Amino acid sequence: MKNGDKQQGNQATRQPGKSIHFEEAFRCYLTKAEIRVLKLINEGLSGSEIAARLGNKRSTVFTHRKNVKRKLNLKGNRSLERWCRTYAGKIRDYSY
Numbered sequence: 569m570k571n572g573d574k575q576q577g578n579q580a581t582r583q584p585g586k587s588i589h590f591e592e593a594f595r596c597y598l599t600k601a602e603i604r605v606l607k608l609i610n611e612g613l614s615g616s617e618i619a620a621r622l623g624n625k626r627s628t629v630f631t632h633r634k635n636v637k638r639k640l641n642l643k644g645n646r647s648l649e650r651w652c653r654t655y656a657g658k659i660r661d662y663s664y
Contacts, residue, residue: 588639588640588641590654590655590658590659593639593640594662597639597640598636598639601632602632602635602636602639603662604622605618605622605629605632605633605636606636606652606659607659607660607662608621608622609633609648609649609652610652610653610656610659610660615629615630615633633645633648636648
């Protein structure tokens with residue numbers, strides 16, 4: 569295996585340019601806290617609004633967003649928001 573192909577702990581298998589699909593992400597890689605943040609991103613809330621809603625610091629929300637982007641193999645906030653729009657119905661209906 570190449571270094572980029574290893575799956576360690578809660579990290580996604582890395583394939584350059586390919587994001588992880590909803591079912592795989594929610595089943596294997598994301599924590600409950602990260603899923604809660606994704607649900608609120610999906611509602612269109614900002615980092616500050618998410619932090620207030622969850623009772624967390626903005627830095628905690630920032631860390632969750634950063635970890636989600638890494639696990640889903642996404643490059644930036646826009647790609648994360650696009651991923652959320654793609655799976656909006658599934659994210660909204662997902663229960664853990």
